Amino acid sequence: GDSVTQMEGPVTLSEEAFLTINCTYTATGYPSLFWYVQYPGEGLQLLLKATKADDKGSNKGFEATYRKETTSFHLEKGSVQVSDSAVYFCALNQPRGSEKLVFGKGTKLTVNP
Amino acid sequence: EPEVTQTPSHQVTQMGQEVILRCVPISNHLYFYWYRQILGQKVEFLVSFYNNEISEKSEIFDDQFSVERPDGSNFTLKIRSTKLEDSAMYFCASLRSNSPLHFGNGTRLTVT
Numbered sequence A: 001g002d003s004v005t006q007m008e009g010p011v012t013l014s015e016e017a018f019l020t021i022n023c024t025y026t027a028t029g030y031p032s033l034f035w036y037v038q039y040p041g042e043g044l045q046l047l048l049k050a051t052k053a054d055d056k057g058s059n060k061g062f063e064a065t066y067r068k069e070t071t072s073f074h075l076e077k078g079s080v081q082v083s084d085s086a087v088y089f090c091a092l093n094q095p096r097g098s099e100k101l102v103f104g105k106g107t108k109l110t111v112n113p
Numbered sequence B: 001e002p003e004v005t006q007t008p009s010h011q012v013t014q015m016g017q018e019v020i021l022r023c024v025p026i027s028n029h030l031y032f033y034w035y036r037q038i039l040g041q042k043v044e045f046l047v048s049f050y051n052n053e054i055s056e057k058s059e060i061f062d063d064q065f066s067v068e069r070p071d072g073s074n075f076t077l078k079i080r081s082t083k084l085e086d087s088a089m090y091f092c093a094s095l096r097s098n099s100p101l102h103f104g105n106g107t108r109l110t111v112t
Helices: none
Strands: A003-006 A011-014 A019-021 A023-026 A032-038 A044-050 A056-059 A062-065 A075-077 A086-093 A107-112 B005-007 B010-013 B019-024 B031-037 B043-050 B053-057 B065-068 B075-079 B088-095 B107-111
Touching (some): A011 A019, A019 A107, A023 A032, A023 A086, A032 A056, A032 A062, B010 B019, B019 B088, B019 B107, B043 B065, B043 B075
Parallel strands (some): B010 B107
Antiparallel strands (some): A003 A023, A019 A075, A032 A044, A044 A056, A086 A107, B005 B019, B031 B043, B031 B088, B043 B053, B088 B107
8 A cells, every 4th residue: 555654753953954854655656745744732734745746845945846756755944943843744645535645654853943 | 714623632531431532623624534643653544524424444443433523513533442552642634625634733542
């Protein structure tokens, strides 16, 4: 079945550092890819998404590019802030399905001032 | 902005007891979901619900689990006889066509 693998956390960075969180997937066909974020005490929120190969999703300074050749969707941000501290989840779903998401384990990011 | 509301935020129960986790989805949403996350593990799909019936369920969603939308606003997940391994964070989510999935803040279920 479909699956998502994310880099293990936790990740600790200083403010203004560059962030990469790796995500690779295994899926049939052409899934849509997502990054969700969970801030402390809150639910999962959609951060960005990409629906086809070479699409780049972006939001709040975060970016991820759908790479079919490497089955990857790595999350990047050029300069992190303390407020970016959260757990980040990579996920996929199959289009025209039930919108069921397949998630990775999540990567906890802590940004120190 | 409207949001998905889950209650309670934390539920502690004894093994073998029944629990009901409650969710109020966003009012004009049509598709409803339950996911769970065992501590340190992946967020896993449990069940999806549309037009007053289950549209898909995972292997996890066995006969001990049931869902209901009793009154047009609440969406509940019932576990009939809880086991220790049911301890997890349970997330409700809802969706309107062509919109992102909206998640609640979750209910942490602890089975002792």
